[in-house]
């Protein structure tokens with residue numbers, strides 16, 4: 005288990021470090037909201053999910069996408085704006101999707117996917133599918149009306165939906181305390197009638213344990229919606245590859261505690277050295293290959309501009325078209 | 331990029347004058363907005379500024395810089411991420427006599443404010459028979475390029491033009507940014523003040539004194555007899571560049587900046603078309619049911635039967651905004667395409683002419699991260 009966790013954590017970290025490294029060259033013409041420092045949440049949750057389970061996310065979803073099994077080449081190529089990207093160069097870093105891996109698509113308008121996940125869970129329940137629907141969102145998203153409204157409906161219909169609030173303490177440069185009169189998100193979820201818990205310290209294994217039992221109960225049909233507030237910390241600027249302590253809205257000393265408690269390092273220490281080295285070598289090769297793939301891929305042809313505006317059967321994937329024809 | 335060509339009839343000209351641009355200090359568009367806000371806050375203690383991040387270190391590209399220190403956190407404050415409720419709060423405060431300026435870093439996010447703006451803000455004066463009014467300014471920004479994508483790039487001002495009771499303004503120069511914002515703050519009605527992230531980098535003359543740029547007067551930004559180009563928001567810049575490309579081949583385009591879209595100064599535009607007989611409206615949004623459609627329709631209603639008129643709309647391609655640079659370049663009209671379309675209109679048929687790119691007219695690229 006620790007091996008798998010480490011691999012997933014290290015892989016996300018390395019992909020994002022590469023993004024940050026290449027960013028100044030201007031090849032990645034996409035705003036990037038890095039999850040560096042926050043990977044533990046996505047890994048803890050997605051390791052409790054099955055491939056057929058579904059996740060919704062935000063513009064800060066590289067970690068979720070990779071942890072859920074989204075195609076790494078598709079993600080990196082997307083950031084390069086290439087035809088081989090997961091949205092064919094149409095969505096960029098903020099709109100990742102890989103439906104085969106259960107990554108349903110991410111939105112850049114804060115809070116919007118919370119309700120979409122609830123609707124998806126409703127459909128799963130109606131269709132008697134044992135699929136768990138998860139939505140990742142930030143502390144800021146809980147200030148939008150859609151958050152309490154979605155919780156209410158999920159409770160009303162007893163839906164198998166997992167609300168994962170990644171509380172990194174900030175929305176852009178504004179701290180939670182400056183935005184919330186009663187800065188206790190878990191209490192608000194509880195008040196809506198959702199069984200809720202708060203996991204401190206970006207603790208990957210603790211969060212995983214709690215999410216795993218919640219997901220099992222949902223699958224067994226003994227649990228409705230569940231809410232987890234996951235305390236975490238963003239190391240880089242809100243958007244872009246750099247640090248931003250120079251702006252003055254937060255201090256390096258505040259960050260210190262989180263950086264010292266880095267989950268990539270913590271979980272690495274639980275893996276035997278030889279195994280760890282093998283994992284790292286494997287990941288490095290995969291990441292290198294993904295960036296090479298992206299670099300080598302072509303830009304979309306201009307004819308692609310007007311496709312996909314509406315869904316048409318001919319726009320279906322080749323395999324779907326073949327299946328329909330059969 | 332979408333172009334729609336149709337031919338109609340029309341009548342004679344009526345000169346519209348060019349507003350003299352005082353040449354003194356040079357400010358950027360963002361500095362002009364900051365100055366206008368500062369002056370109005372100093373003049374009227376009822377003016378308050380709020381919105382996500384207005385008090386953060388980046389201060390909305392500097393447009394709210396220093397205001398917190400000068401006026402305090404009661405009059406300048408960041409808000410929760412609650413556009414719907416905060417728009418309602420703004421309207422409530424305006425009903426009580428405050429003059430809020432509510433700031434949104436993207437126009438796309440205004441979709442969360444729609445109910446309050448359309449059903450309450452724009453309706454209150456009329457629905458309550460003039461008993462109350464809502465002196466509210468909503469500042470919102472349109473993003474462009476560098477992978478902003480489907481949800482960070484929309485110019486949705488025509489939604490608000492559609493609704494009686496809302497005023498809409500899209501200033502394109504620092505001069506107008508200052509004058510229009512002061513005017514908007516003093517207006518007793520809801521005003522949608524539309525900025526464009528690339529216009530933010532524009533520099534231009536801005537008088538130090540207070541002044542207003544009121545609705546009712548579009549600006550002729552270049553004079554000509556051969557064709558009328560109306561450029562809305564950022565597309566005003568592309569039209570001015572197109573005018574240069576056309577001048578290189580002997581075509582004199584008249585370029586008009588409508589500045590205020592609601593109420594719209596159709597007189598100036600119609601007078602120009604009466605002279606040129608050709609109207610191309612280039613919008614920073616989609617053409618269908620958009621500002622360009624409205625302007626074309628009003629000009630034709632006015633001039634039909636008086637002379638031959640050719641009209642065209644140009645705007646975003648009829649799709650969401652893609653992120654890949656190759657697709658994005660195709661999505662937006664640009665100066666060369668505007669010039670090419672205008673050239674065809676002047677010649678009355680498709681000539682497949684496209685000017686060589688002039689380095690001095692290349693568009694300013696906004697570099698990320700945004």
Ligand SMILES: Cc1ncc(C[n+]2csc(CCOP(=O)(O)OP(=O)(O)O)c2C)c(N)n1
Nearest residue numbers: 064112113114142143144145174175176439
């Ligand atoms: C509805 C809406 N309002 C404002 C924004 C601008 N915005 C983008 S990210 C962000 C902060 C969100 O904070 P949080 O939910 O805590 O997520 P984090 O970025 O910390 O992961 C804001 C205000 C937006 N994208 N959508």
Ligand SMILES: [Mg+2]
Nearest residue numbers: 142143174175
């Ligand atoms: Mg946050």
